[in-house]
Amino acid sequence: MRADGDRGGATVCLLAVGLVFVLVGAFGAAVGAARCARHEARNAADFGALAGAVRVLDGAAACARAADLVSANGGRMTGCRVDGLDLIVTARVRVAPLPGMTRDATATSRAGPARS
Numbered sequence: 065m066r067a068d069g070d071r072g073g074a075t076v077c078l079l080a081v082g083l084v085f086v087l088v089g090a091f092g093a094a095v096g097a098a099r100c101a102r103h104e105a106r107n108a109a110d111f112g113a114l115a116g117a118v119r120v121l122d123g124a125a126a127c128a129r130a131a132d133l134v135s136a137n138g139g140r141m142t143g144c145r146v147d148g149l150d151l152i153v154t155a156r157v158r159v160a161p162l163p164g165m166t167r168d169a170t171a172t173s174r175a176g177p178a179r180s
Contacts, residue, residue, distance in 0.1 A: 094161035101159035101169035108139030109155035113175035116144065116151045120176065126151050142170070150176030 116130030127144035134141040134155045143154035154172045161167065 090162065094165075097159055097161040098167065098169065101157045101167075102171065104138055105155050105157040105169040105171040106173070108134045108137035108157065109153050109171040109173035110175075111137055112139075112141060112144075112155060113151050113153040113173040116153060117175035120146055120149055120151050127153075143172070147174075148176070150174050 112130035112134035115133040116126040119126040119129050123146070126146060127141075130144055130151065130153045131141045134153065137155075139155035139157045141153060142156045143152070145152050152172065152174045154170060157169045159167055159169055
């Protein structure tokens with residue numbers, strides 16, 4: 065039996081607060097997944113550029129070696145070019161931060177001889 069002043073208002077407020085916590089948690093997880101994908105893309109591009117820079121004088125072999133390491137690190141190479149003695153590699157990693165939402169994290173790295 066219910067008292068006259070009790071109409072369930074606290075239940076609605078509690079459900080609303082719970083929904084806010086769930087939404088904030090889902091948003092935080094999505095941001096974390098996107099950030100991890102960005103780091104994975106950066107690592108894949110860095111390792112690909114370093115591995116390819118060793119073979120930069122061989123021409124196309126540098127980009128082939130870079131592509132091998134980018135894919136070994138979970139990425140997909142979307143660009144590779146030789147600029148003098150430097151190799152510039154662009155890698156992309158696909159991430160799904162929320163169900164039904166797919167994005168790409170992209171990073172570019174340059175590797176070559178040390179400059180004075």
